[in-house]
Amino acid sequence: MRVLKYAILGLLDKGELSGYDITSQFKKEIGQFWSAKHSQIYPELKKLTDEGFIEYQTVIQGTKLEKKIYSITKSGKQELDKWLNTFSPIPETAKDEFMLKAYFISSMSKEEANELFTDQLIKRKRKLNHLDERFNELQEKIDDPISFDSPHFGHFLVLTKAIEREKGYIEWLERMLPMLNK
Amino acid sequence: MRVLKYAILGLLDKGELSGYDITSQFKKEIGQFWSAKHSQIYPELKKLTDEGFIEYQTVIQGTKLEKKIYSITKSGKQELDKWLNTFSPIPETAKDEFMLKAYFISSMSKEEANELFTDQLIKRKRKLNHLDERFNELQEKIDDPISFDSPHFGHFLVLTKAIEREKGYIEWLERMLPMLNK
DNA sequence: AAACCCATGTAACGCGTTACATGATTAT
């Protein structure tokens, strides 16, 4: 399916970026739902350039350091739009290693299961706190209430969804934990 | 990380299975959170046998059809327990192609975004219905209320979590949709 | 007879991570 291809096209449609910048983006906002390492990104950028979906200018940073600033082409924008307007089926499987362990709870003692779930709850709560902080930072940047036209609307969507995900996890863990305590 | 290794060990710790049976399991209960195709399972079974974590007997079905019934060894059970008792960090990224599209909402028109979100909502509701049906089927099999000791507790955990996941998705989509309508 | 399910395997290819490799620039 080459999702990375579309992830890069989507990022470049927001603005010009270097390979390094793209790597950085995957560590931030969209990183909750998609990411890739630089070792995968650089070859993909080369491929997309060969295919004519993106192009670049070489820029000198300082005196020697070269960087390539990529931008999306008309052909690339068309390709992106095609993907954005494709309705895909929901994946059968959303892989989650913790839930795989949970499924095998009959292979654990009650104490072991309790520790596993408690550890997961702590980590999910910590993650929710981090996301809440980021949401507060976003709130300060936007003209409340946010709307479709805000340049931060995409960020708002992924942040609220990630927060929903963690809250849902926490709620479920807290609902299951009493069954592992007594 | 070889998660498939542990998925197979976990399944075999519940009972003896053929490669075909394991493939079937991934289409059912645990399929919401982990799965693999038979083309990946058969080589992995061979590898686990070589490593001494599982073993098999050949059984004749009918007159000619051979199948291999696998079971976990003591060494395999130890390996499984080690994994079950390892606390892993929450993954930074839980890949979700729909959310990647959502992040690129600024590349869509309001109408396109509305259609995308509406389509997703319909699909998530349909999935929730299927999961609810499966939950009702499970309810009939168990001595209500379910407890840690029930042989269906693992199934109960993954089903309730999958239902929570879909409900959370639906709730979030319904919260976002008004911003794409007006 | 045909369709569907049971049953096992391999081959080719693409996706993704870790490690290898190098060097410039900026902040402390």
Add this chain to the structure above:
DNA sequence: ATAATCATGTAACGCGTTACATGGGTTT
């Protein structure tokens, strides 16, 4: 000076999907 960050690439390996390949058993 030193550490952190910016910047780009390749190599090796493992994971995962699609397709190729074969055949037996059961149900309609």
